[in-house]
Amino acid sequence: MNSDSDLQIAGDILEVPHLLQAPREHPATVAEFVGLARSIAADRAQWEHLVRYDATTRWYHRLRTGPGYEVWLLSWVPGQGSGLHDHGRSSGVLTVLDGTLTERTERGTRVLEAGAQRVFAPGYMHEVVNDALEPAVSLHVYYPGLTEMPMHAPAACEARIEPSPVTA
Numbered sequence: 768m769n770s771d772s773d774l775q776i777a778g779d780i781l782e783v784p785h786l787l788q789a790p791r792e793h794p795a796t797v798a799e800f801v802g803l804a805r806s807i808a809a810d811r812a813q814w815e816h817l818v819r820y821d822a823t824t825r826w827y828h829r830l831r832t833g834p835g836y837e838v839w840l841l842s843w844v845p846g847q848g849s850g851l852h853d854h855g856r857s858s859g860v861l862t863v864l865d866g867t868l869t870e871r872t873e874r875g876t877r878v879l880e881a882g883a884q885r886v887f888a889p890g891y892m893h894e895v896v897n898d899a900l901e902p903a904v905s906l907h908v909y910y911p912g913l914t915e916m917p918m919h920a921p922a923a924c925e926a927r928i929e930p931s932p933v934t935a
């Protein structure tokens with residue numbers, strides 16, 4: 768017993784499950800959305816067999832939906848990129864599942880290896896490119912679901928783009 772505290776727990780809390788907060792079925796916080804993406808990333812059986820690599824067009828597959836959110840699986844063959852865009856009113860979590868992607872923003876260039884995650888708020892503008900020599904796979908959680916992806920002229924971030932270490 769801790770003599771510094773008057774609080775005592777009688778018995779084992781796990782013996783009274785009706786008093787425990789039920790685990791949420793769907794994520795509701797940034798941390799929970801990040802956690803959802805990490806758990807999917809770690810469970811390759813959920814997504815690996817679905818991935819297609821298409822050299823003619825960017826491939827994507829809606830993996831899951833929930834109240835107010837969507838989870839998309841994307842593949843990137845070398846050289847494929849998104850163009851500079853934002854995500855309308857959606858927030859998002861980008862997670863690299865396989866390979867390496869390069870993210871360019873007006874603040875610079877970031878190389879994202881498998882396991883890397885980026886969380887962004889509505890209005891966040893970036894360009895994602897597979898600058899590597901191997902295909903890449905990524906997972907994208909959007910809240911609310913992505914309804915628009917306005918494209919932008921590349922001049923906004925060209926001035927500060929530095930060569931990626933992957934291609935240098």
Ligand SMILES: [Fe+2]
Binds near residue numbers: 849852853893895
């Ligand atoms: Fe994006």
